[in-house]
Amino acid sequence: xxxxxxxxxxxxxxxxxxxxxxxxxxxxxxxxxxxxxxxxxxxxxxxxxxxxxxxxxxxxxxxxxxxxxxxxxxxxxxxxxxxxxxxxxxxxxxxxxxxxxxxxxxxxxxxxxxxxxxxxxxxxxxxxxxxxxxxxxxxxxxxxxxxxxxxxxxxxxxxxxxxxxxxxxxxxxxxxxxxxxxxxxxxxxxxxxxxxxxxxxxxxxxxxxxxxxxxxxxxxxxxxxxxxxxxxxxxxxxxxxxxxxxxxxxxxxxxxxxxxxxxxxxxxxxxxxxxxxxxxxxxxxxxxxxxxxxxxxxxxxxxxxxxxxxxxxxxxxxxxxxxxxxxxxxxxxxxxxxxxxxxxxxxxxxxxxxxxxxxxxxxxxxxxxxxxxxxxxxxxxxxxxxxxxxxxxxxxxxxxxxxxxxxxxxxxxxxxxxxxxxxxxxxxxxxxxxxxxxxxxxxxxxxxxxxxxxxxxxxxxxxxxxxxxxxxxxxx
Numbered sequence: 001x002x003x004x005x006x007x008x009x010x011x012x013x014x015x016x017x018x019x020x021x022x023x024x025x026x027x028x029x030x031x032x033x034x035x036x037x038x039x040x041x042x043x044x045x046x047x048x049x050x051x052x053x054x055x056x057x058x059x060x061x062x063x064x065x066x067x068x069x070x071x072x073x074x075x076x077x078x079x080x081x082x083x084x085x086x087x088x089x090x091x092x093x094x095x096x097x098x099x100x101x102x103x104x105x106x107x108x109x110x111x112x113x114x115x116x117x118x119x120x121x122x123x124x125x126x127x128x129x130x131x132x133x134x135x136x137x138x139x140x141x142x143x144x145x146x147x148x149x150x151x152x153x154x155x156x157x158x159x160x161x162x163x164x165x166x167x168x169x170x171x172x173x174x175x176x177x178x179x180x181x182x183x184x185x186x187x188x189x190x191x192x193x194x195x196x197x198x199x200x201x202x203x204x205x206x207x208x209x210x211x212x213x214x215x216x217x218x219x220x221x222x223x224x225x226x227x228x229x230x231x232x233x234x235x236x237x238x239x240x241x242x243x244x245x246x247x248x249x250x251x252x253x254x255x256x257x258x259x260x261x262x263x264x265x266x267x268x269x270x271x272x273x274x275x276x277x278x279x280x281x282x283x284x285x286x287x288x289x290x291x292x293x294x295x296x297x298x299x300x301x302x303x304x305x306x307x308x309x310x311x312x313x314x315x316x317x318x319x320x321x322x323x324x325x326x327x328x329x330x331x332x333x334x335x336x337x338x339x340x341x342x343x344x345x346x347x348x349x350x351x352x353x354x355x356x357x358x359x360x361x362x363x364x365x366x367x368x369x370x371x372x373x374x375x376x377x378x379x380x381x382x383x384x385x386x387x388x389x390x391x392x393x394x395x396x397x398x399x400x401x402x403x404x405x406x407x408x409x410x411x412x413x414x415x416x417x418x419x420x421x422x423x424x425x426x427x428x429x430x431x432x433x434x435x436x437x438x439x440x441x442x443x444x445x446x447x448x449x450x451x452x453x454x455x456x457x458x459x460x461x462x463x464x465x466x467x468x469x470x471x472x473x474x475x476x
Contacts, residue, residue, distance in 0.1 A: 004416050005038035005108045006140075007099055011126055012117030013043025013054065013081065017147070021178075022117065023061040025408035030075045031065065034413055038109075040102045044084035044095065054081035078106075086118070086126050092133035099135065110140025113415060117147055124163035131167035143415055145174045148239050149230065150424075153440075154433040161426050170426055174415045179240045179344075180422040181407035183396075184366045188247045188346075189261075191364070191372075198362075199252075201350065203325040208359055211347040211475055212244050214335040218342075219296065219455065220313070224304030231311040233287075233436060236335040242269060242432045243424065244346065245331050249321050258420035262428065269431035273320035274438045281442040288314030288460040290338040291451025298451055299338075310448050313337045316463035330470065334463060338455040343367060347475040358389050363475070371395030 008026070012018060029035045043054050055076040066072045082098060084091045103110060112135070116126055123146055129135075136142045144164070151157025164173060179185055192202055201207070214236055220227040227235065246265040253260035275281045290313050292298035299305060299313050314336035321331065344366035352359040363373040373393040380386045396404070405413070414422060453460045467473055 003038055006111040006113055007040050007102055007108050008113045009042045010115045011044050014045040014047045015117055017117050019061045021408045023058045024065055025412055027062040027065050028409045029413055038106050040078050040106050043081045048083050049081045051080050055079050086122055092129045096135045110137035112137055112142045115145040127164055127167040143172050144168045145176050145415055147176055150175055150429045154437050157429055157433050174423045176411055177239055178407040181411040182366055183404050184364055184370055193252050204327055204329045206350055207329055208349045208351045210331045212241055212333045213345040215339050215341055215343050216337050219338040220302050224302045228305050228309055228311050232313055232315045232335050238432050238436045241333045261421050262425040266427045269428050271322045272435045273322045278442045278445050284318040286316040286460055286462040286466050287312040287448055288453050289450035290453055290455040293454040293456050296455035310450055314459050316466055336459050340456055340458050357387050369395050
């Protein structure tokens with residue numbers, strides 16, 4: 001196994017994401033041999049921690065992953081901490097000196113990954129200081145990982161990109177979307193392009209429609225302040241849902257390079273149909289907001305949410321792609337908080353061979369189970385010659401899933417390798433924002449009737465009506 005040499009500097013080391021996701025992911029990489037003796041992690045934050053404080057936090061964070069206590073203690077010797085003010089140049093000089101010291105100690109060859117797990121408003125400040133204070137090395141690779149949101153609209157995304165490019169080139173920027181690290185999401189290309197069963201009919205000749213469902217039982221929890229300025233559309237559709245749509249609709253890339261894959265996704269996102277009138281938006285998009293129910297608060301009663309908020313917690317949409325191969329094929333997308341199920345599903349409904357016979361149906365289940373289900377038609381047993389559907393399915397076992405890299409683990413490892421296939425190019429981000437901005441430009445003319453679904457229900461009735469117009473229902 002190739003030895004990966006690097007120093008990973010984590011801005012936001014005392015935060016919730018670091019404890020819940022990042023430290024366990026990095027420990028699994030170490031436990032599986034992808035990181036070893038030529039590796040160090042420097043956590044930074046405003047909190048006055050020592051190295052031992054940092055190590056104790058990591059120790060608690062990875063406790064469920066530990067199989068060998070001695071090995072854990074060895075891992076913890078690679079963890080360090082510096083108190084850091086992102087606006088203070090002197091602190092960057094301290095960080096630069098400490099990195100140089102660890103570079104010699106661990107022989108990391110000048111390789112650097114800078115992971116910013118802080119508010120996006122701080123991205124430009126941090127990256128510019130990394131450049132001006134000389135923390136970007138000349139004798140190794142330098143890569144930047146940032147968390148969404150990548151802007152709030154097209155204009156802010158463009159401005160963010162301009163500022164990031166003052167320090168990092170596009171090929172050095174890794175925009176992490178944990179959905180793109182999921183096993184079943186990364187398998188979409190294989191299912192589509194490596195099976196003759198699907199590859200020849202994955203177009204408007206063979207497919208009737210798609211459904212993408214990203215549903216959550218939880219409400220906004222402690223994210224009220226952020227969510228009330230974001231909403232379901234910006235929080236889930238602009239990134240996760242449209243990334244899934246791009247993977248489902250893209251043409252086969254010319255090769256397996258990140259550049260080729262991103263090029264095909266960009267083509268799809270640039271071809272999303274932009275509704276031209278407010279009436280078209282009313283007909284094809286359903287916004288929702290959960291209200292109070294017996295066991296739950298309504299959205300407007302959540303902490304740090306305005307009592308008259310018109311922020312949507314649910315969206316159902318008919319999305320269209322203006323390309324010949326997808327003419328007449330709707331992509332129905334829905335996401336919602338505080339609904340009656342937690343699931344992440346992709347449903348592909350194929351056209352029937354003849355009228356009166358059900359078309360084949362492929363389900364790609366990302367959560368709560370992980371696997372596939374394909375409905376095929378066969379003769380009813382006995383004297384009848386009628387047709388009915390039977391399932392062919394494969395779901396991963398708990399044992400298999402335990403051996404499968406988790407989202408952040410996989411994506412951090414791919415960044416270490418410099419592999420960008422599962423990270424969004426800036427143009428993907430920009431085209432997605434243009435699509436979302438167009439919706440909001442129309443929604444500004446429409447006063448929503450919120451709340452319009454009870455917390456703990458399946459969502460707004462209008463979301464069902466959206467599909468009923470096409471004589472179909474949401475797959476459950």
